[in-house]
Amino acid sequence: xxxxxxYTIEMVDQDRVSIPRTIGHGVILPEIVAxxxxxxxxxxxxxxxxxxxxxxxxxxxxxxxSKILAYDKFLVSLRIxxxxxxxxxxxxxxRYESSNYVLLVPPDHWNVLRLxxxxxxxxxxxxxxxxxxxxxxxxxxxxxxxxxxLIVRDKYRLYLYVQSGDEExxxxxxxxxxxxxxxxxxxxxxxxxxxxxxxxxQQTPPALTSERDEMTALPSARxxxxxxxxxxxxxxxxxxPDEAFCLDCDWDNLKILAHSAAYTE
Numbered sequence: 568x569x570x571x572x573x574y575t576i577e578m579v580d581q582d583r584v585s586i587p588r589t590i591g592h593g594v595i596l597p598e599i600v601a602x603x604x605x606x607x608x609x610x611x612x613x614x615x616x617x618x619x620x621x622x623x624x625x626x627x628x629x630x631x632x633s634k635i636l637a638y639d640k641f642l643v644s645l646r647i648x649x650x651x652x653x654x655x656x657x658x659x660x661x662r663y664e665s666s667n668y669v670l671l672v673p674p675d676h677w678n679v680l681r682l683x684x685x686x687x688x689x690x691x692x693x694x695x696x697x698x699x700x701x702x703x704x705x706x707x708x709x710x711x712x713x714x715x716x717l718i719v720r721d722k723y724r725l726y727l728y729v730q731s732g733d734e735e736x737x738x739x740x741x742x743x744x745x746x747x748x749x750x751x752x753x754x755x756x757x758x759x760x761x762x763x764x765x766x767x768x769q770q771t772p773p774a775l776t777s778e779r780d781e782m783t784a785l786p787s788a789r790x791x792x793x794x795x796x797x798x799x800x801x802x803x804x805x806x807x808p809d810e811a812f813c814l815d816c817d818w819d820n821l822k823i824l825a826h827s828a829a830y831t832e
Contacts, residue, residue: 570631571692571705572638573669574723574743578630582728582739602728606640606740607633615733622731629736630729637725637740642709644743645671645716649753654760655717657697665750667720670695670704670765672758677706679812680762695765702765715758719750759814763802 579602588598609629614622660668672680680693693704703720710716726741796803798818803811812819 573718574725575721576725579726579728584726600741602726602739602741604740607636607738609736611736612734626731626736633738641743642707645753649716649755651755653757655754655756657764660700663751665719666699667701669718669720670702671707671716672704673710673712674706674708713758715756717754717756722747722750763814
């Protein structure tokens with residue numbers, strides 16, 4: 568299963584690449600980007616003498632491993648660059664032209680969303696919508712429990728350059744290049760806040776339409792699922808009128824789900 572990243576990755580065949588850069592008023596000039604930051608080395612004695620298919624597999628595995636390492640480097644950059652907005656309201660996105668975003672969350676919470684909500688999934692990504700905005704939700708293994716980042720989809724581009732010798736495969740990277748400087752900068756958010764806002768949009772429970780509906784609603788819905796979590800007074804995510812789970816503690820009244828393997832890197 569191919570791993571998804573919140574930025575574009577492009578392989579190049581040299582340690583310098585020329586890219587167009589708009590400087591304003593319709594003027595575009597070439598910019599030389601260095602792809603020479605050491606990223607990853609993999610020992611490969613006798614690589615050049617191996618059968619071609621084995622050599623290709625060895626090089627590709629080194630590239631895949633380097634991409635995971637680069638993902639960790641990206642998180643380091645985010646923690647430096649991101650604006651700290653714990654209670655960031657999604658309505659703020661209306662100020663910007665971008666309509667596609669990525670939300671990075673911890674793996675444990677990604678698993679909760681995958682197993683206990685109706686968000687569409689594709690491999691290692693979940694998808695949500697808020698008004699005209701599309702969100703891809705990805706897990707990053709090094710995120711803290713309530714740590715999350717909101718990023719414009721493909722705002723950044725990473726170039727990778729591979730050097731193959733007889734003893735090792737060396738992979739170099741560029742810096743993470745901001746391709747859309749006028750778009751929303753990365754935002755450090757409180758994961759529980761933003762996911763609650765998204766989950767409410769995806770799965771708002773049906774409203775009771777009459778007094779009779781109120782009277783015939785399940786007792787658990789009347790007693791437990793109105794307002795805050797009965798355990799910690801935290802925020803609930805509704806999966807149906809009578810089922811919910813809390814984003815702030817371990818409380819839920821969900822039906823037992825089949826066992827599923829944990830997220831692994």
